[in-house]
Amino acid sequence: MHTVTPVILVSLCAYAIGLYLPCLTNESKKDLDDSRTALTALETYLGSTVNTIESDIQKTLNTLKTHLGTLKSNVGSKVKNLDGDLQVLMGDFKKKKWLKYNGHCYYYSNENSDWFSAERRCREIGGYIVKVDNSSENTWISDNKTKKNVHYWIGLTDLKEGDWR
16 A cells, blocks of 8 residues: 555646646636736846846946046046146245234235225235234234334224224
8 A cells, every 4th residue: 555655646646747736627727827928028127127228227337437538537637737736836935925814814015005005905815904913923023024114004993093903
């Protein structure tokens, strides 16, 4: 009895596999075939979509790499130009006798002008007339002025006569 049972089971399995599920009706078999066809079509569609997406991503990546290379080149060029401008500015800074003290830059002009013209000129070059904050700054300013001009303006004004600000 033990030897017969495995043979019968093997025979039943072979029968079922060989006939592709013989209990299906023609309508069920058609539904199964249609489902397999739809599944194959879906697989083809998904494969095509994945390939398109991969291609698009690769194109986008290449475009980004190109833009990044251009950006690097442009930034490098701009930095080089800015460095050249800074070198010129540094030469002007030294040539015009700008002096640095306590985190501030000072320029002693030899131009003779009224207070308002001097203030406007200072604004034109990005500064303002000096405002003395303490006695050590006052001493430093006095010690470093040029001997060519004995009159300098400071940021004190009396727009309203006698009212110094």
